[in-house]
Amino acid sequence: MAAPRAFLRLGAREWNGRARAIHGPREPVTPDSNQKRRTLLQFLSDHFHDVQALREYLLQKQASRVNWKNRSFPNIQQKYGPDVTGALFILKQGGAVKFQDKEWIRPNERGRFPTEFLTFREVPVEAVDASGCAINYQGMSNLLPLKELRSLSLQRCPNVDDWCLSRLYLLANSLQELSLAGCPQVSERGLACLHHLQNLRRLDISDLPAVSHPGLTQILVEEMLPHCEVFGTDWTRGPKLEADCP
C-alpha cells in the first residue's frame, strides 16, 4: 500500500550509523531544484488539517532528535576536560577521533567504541573525522574548545551550514586541514568566513551543491587564503561546451 511507504519516506533515517538529511519541507537548497515529486503524505496534508498537524509533529520530533544529539555535556566537561568531552561527542555521533600520538578511535558497526580515552589526561585531540554526522550549530560548541585540533573533516554532514562555518575562527591557531566536501547546506557565503583560518594548508570544497559558481568560488577562496591548497573543481574536465558552438 502506498501510505506506509509514504510514512517511511517521511523521517530522517539512520542507515549504517550515518544520518540522512531531514525530508519534508526542509529540502537541501540547490540553485536549480525543480518541483520534487509529491509523496502521498504531502498530498494528504494539503487537504486535511489533521494530517498536516501530524506531519508537523513528526518533523518536530526529528528536529528535537537532532538537537538531543547535539547537546552539550557539562558534567563530563567538568570531570574529564574539554578534549575528552569533544571526543565523546564525536564518537557518540558515529565519527572518529585521533588523540595526539595515539591511534584513531572509531565506533564499530553497532555504535560501540572503546572507552580507554576517558583515562587520557591532558592529551589533546589532533584530528576529528565527523563525516556524515548530524553535527549542527549547537554541536559545534563541543568541538570549539579543542585548541590543538589540526584536522577536521565535515564531509557530507547534512546539518552543517554557513552559520557553523562562521564559528570556526576559534580554531584558527591550530587548524591545518579542513574538508567540507559534499555538505548540502554550505554556500559561498559561509566559505567567505574561512579567511580567519590563516594556518590552513589543505581545504577541500568539492561537491558543494549550494555553491552557485564552484569554479569562481574556488578562485576567490584561493585568493583569500594564499598559503592554502584548495581542492574543489576538477580542472582536468574542460568547460562545458554547447553542442552548436561554432
Add this chain to the structure above:
Amino acid sequence: MFRRVLRLGLTPGRPNRGLRTRRGGFILDWDAKVSDFKKKIECMLPGKQWGMPYDTSYLPPKQSDVVIIGGGILGLSVAFWLKKMESSRGAIRVLVVEQDHTEYLAVVDAPLVDLQFNPSGCLLLASEKNAATLESNVKMQRQEGAKVCLISPEQLQNKFPWINIEGVALASYGMEDEGWFDAWSLFQGLRRKVQSMGVLLYQGEVTRFITSSRQMETTSGEQVVLRRIHEVQVKMNNSLEYQPVECAVVINAAGAWSGQVAELAGIGKGLPGTLQGTKLPVEPRKRYVHLWHCPQGPGLETPLVADINGVYFRREGLGSNYLGGCSPTEEEEPDPTNLEVDHDFFQNKVWPHLVQRVPSFKTLKVQSNWAGYYDYNTFDQNGVVGPHPLVVNMYFATGFSGHGLQHAPGIGRAVAEMVLEGQFKTIDMSPFLFNRFYLGEKLQEYNIL
C-alpha cells in the same frame, strides 16, 4: 464530526465554542444593520426583485479583530506573532492593509526560505572623537553575548590589506553570526508564512477612521479625552470604492507614512505642548543605494564596512560588485516626494570617501542606483512601540529610521504581547513608548547608516 474531535485533541487551547455569538455589547448602528438584513431577506423571497449583492470578494472583510496598516516587514512580523501567540487556532482575525502591492506568484510547498545570510561580519570604524562611544557600545554588546571585538588600526591593516587606516582610531569587528542577509526573501517568506497562518492581506489605502471619544478624569483630577477607533475605511486603489472594516485594535506599521495615518486618528490635533497636541514625529526620508563594479576591489572576505562619516559598503555576490551608500546631513536632505535618484550625490558625497578608505575603488563603475524611504523619527531616530496614551486601541510599530528590518521579529513579538496580554513580557520596551515625545526624553540612536 471526526475532524472536530481530532482537532480538539491536537490543537492547544479551549475547544470551539460552536454557535455562541462572538460579540455582545455596543455595536455601532444596530438598527440600520437590522433593516439592511431585512431588505436582503425580502429580495430572496419569491415574487420580489432579485437584488442580491454582487461579488465583493476583492474587498476586505467587513469585520476584523486586528487591522494592521502597512504590510511591510514590521506589519507582517506583528501579524505573525499575533497568530503564533493566539490561544486557539483561528481565535484572532487579522487583516493587513498595504498600499503598494507588487504581486509575487506564491509557490506551493515551497522549499525553506533561504535568507542568503552572509556571516562576514560588520566592520565599524571610529575616529578619535567616537572611539569612546564605540568602546562602550562594544562592551554593552559583549555583555549581551554578541561576539564582537575591538581592533586597533595596525591589526586592521594586517587583516584587510586593502584598507587605508588614515583617521581610524578604533574599529569593531563582528566575529560570529554577524553580517547581512537578503531582506526581500525574508519579506516573501514571512508573507507566505503569515498567509498560511490565516492572515488576510489586502491592497488598499486607509483614508478615514471612525472614532468615538469620551471625557475621563485622571487620578490627579485632570480632564482627558480618550478616543477609540471603531472602523477603518479602506479605499481601493484606482477607484472611489471603500470598505469600512470594523475592528478592535489598529496597529500603525505604515513606515514612512505613519505620521499621516496617525493624523487621521486625531493624534496631534490639539494645542502644541499638550499630550493631545503631540504629533507622531515620523516622516519619510529618501535614501539612495548604489551598486558598483570594481574588478580590483576587496575580495571574498570583505565585511560590511561602515566608515566614520556615515558611508557604508559591502560585497554583493561573487562578481566584484559592491553595494553601498551614505546618509546625507540635515542640510542636504533630498526631496521625499518622489523616488528619483540624484546621480551627483554619489559623485560628490559618496565616492570621495570611498576612495579615501579603499584606494582600489578609484576605478569603480556605477552599475545602478535606487532610492527608498526611511521612516525617519525626527525626535531621536529611534522607534515607537506600544499604545498611544489617548487613542486607546492604536498601537505603533514604526519610526526605526532604517533599522526596522533588523528589529522586526523582536518588535512584532513585543507588540503582539502588548495587544494580547497588555504588557511587554519578553523584552521590556517601555523606553520606546509614545509618551517620551510628550515628556521630551530622548532615546538617541547614534549609529544611523
